[in-house]
Amino acid sequence: MSSPHGARDALLSGLLALALGACTALAPAPAPAPASEPAPLDPTDHVPRLGGDEEVVAESDPEKLRHLRLVATNLVAALVQIPELGPATATLQVNPPTTAFGNIVVRALEEAGYGLQRVDSDQGRNYVRYSQRFAQTESGPVEDFTLSVGRITLSREYVTRGGNIYPSSLLEVSGTDFVTDIDLADDVFREQGGEANDFISGTRPSTGIVDDAEVRTVDVNDFDELPLERRTPARAVLARAREQRFEREAERAPPDLERFERYRRTVLIFDDTTTQFMGAGNKRAVRLVVRELEPEDLLVIRACHDADGSNERARAHAIRIEEELAGHGVPGGARWIAPCVRASYRHPSDDAPAPVELIHYRPIDSTDRAGS
């Protein structure tokens, strides 16, 4: 049987491949175009679905929009990996954007899964600020982009060469201790191709102390260039960044169940093995479980229903439940996907209802333990 992490990796790879496949399948008739030509993108792709300004985007140069899209995706993909700002739980406050970059940033936040709330001034704990500054430096002209959410700020310099945009600095992160574990989505810049356009990749805290091991150079060559329609869509980049966050949480040491006693078990039933829709009954059951949760409690999710040692579909259900719990404000330390120690044997064509156990554990009272 594959390890839980291996299974999850495989699942995620599969989902990513499916997403990419779907995107390419839905793309218009392939007409490879060099990157120097205007990007065949619909301006509405850059406008947030709620509260956007289509006009300002439509007036912008398509190639410039493509650059801004890469930058916004790069910054937002880093943002979603910061634990304090998980998209499942954080609601961000935004002003209606009035610039092309603003629209693209808000659209990226929307696609990353954040809840967005419109405010009229700089209201809210997670108020979003962003900026684009142009600078003449000893290395030539660069653009400095900043994205701030509440007290957390990400900033990075980018440079335009040969009609493409590349990072030209490390990503500077402030307002959180969680800096070095961010996996930057920098490979999308390589897909633009280019000769001798290597760039630096890595993160650094605002204190300026950098661990060299975390810094790498991304090589970019002419042959790296992909046609526009085959480049990784922003949506897939952001989805992958979200998954990385959950993966990292799952990698933490399993809880010591000896310290807990089983308090209650709830059985959630999915209509079939593939659906991600929970249905009203399951959602209500989760609400009730969360309502009873106390600070030191633990919720263990166990989904084991696939065939032949392969448990990917059940794993997807477990992740779905975990996201639902996160959406109800259950912190990462209070939820855990248990490894599947024994999968029932289910024929791949079996689409019968699929159960997922949600087991509520309470810490064993210290006085009880002393007495026993």
Add this chain to the structure above:
Amino acid sequence: MRHDRGSEPYGARRAARSLPLLLATALALGGCTLGPERSPPPSPTPTATAPDTVDRVVVADLVGALAQALPPRETTVQVIDRDDSALVVVSEALFDEGFGVQRVKADQGAYFVDYSRETAPHEDGTGLGGRLSVGPIELRRDYLITRAGEVRTASPLRVSGTRAPMGEAAAEGVASGDRSAGEAPGTGVSDPERPMLVVADPAHRRVEYVAGTSLEGQRPIISLVTPEVVERVAQEAARGSTNGPSLQALNTSRVEINNLFYGGGSNFGSVLDDYERVARRIVVFADDSLHLGPDNKRLLEDFVENLVRDDDLIGLIGCSNGPTALEIGNEGLALGRAQRVTEELTAQGIPPERIYDEGCWAPVSAGDEFPGRGVVLELWRSPV
């Protein structure tokens, strides 16, 4: 999320109305008319009203009411990421109202949004049933789209999953929208591209607290046999009670509960620890029956109207202790009775999340502690 809804019984607050909805609905309705680029092209006939425009009127009405049950600035709702013009209208209305809006791929989140409307021919135009559910809260109203393009109320607002006071405000807010458009109240608006909601009957200003349409029918029937259960049953068998009643079952919320016949205290003790029991009633059923009957319905109605306050919890213990001829057995009778009372309470507007049902079942009497054929109804209130 916990909201302070005051401490008066529901019945005493029915008449209480609030200004925010009036303003919110008026704003929302006003907002509907401010986006000419989003309006559908002019209709070829002056009497037709585009579905998108009707949705805006209906959604503004329902979202305006929702804003009284859930504080927009403190609530993020989840909207499925799908190209659906009606959902776009709902998303915009929620966003404009101040809710946080999150795009999701499936029915994720504590406040997942679902909007639906069904149309049917009507002798005066087209009938439309609008339904908006957000998490546990569901709002419904019937409308009539007249041949002149008016959207008129055809029923009071029906609310489930909350007892938050919203009553007449919805209709008043809508009437205000009429006036702000420069029309006499109740006369409607003649422009088919910019219809306003017309309150067709003063009775439509009321709010009815009813059962949700999504009251779960899908209850799983699966084995709950776990190693712990096997062990306990084995112990019972060793003591000679090989045919004893089951030890565990699922309640109406699919939560695994222990049979209280064996003692051990309430399954929900940890929740109720912080509450005081302020009332106790017994709902008595006929032998081998799940039928509630008019007397019990009156008892429950009186209980809800005169005793239950917001944030109170209700504990139910469905009981069946004694011989039964039914195939569902004592367990089925006990939990079925608790379920029946749960349904009746939710039909009277008690959110299912505030009801904790469990059961006591055995083929023999449980003594004085539990009734032989009834449901113990307990009201729990926070002392704070």
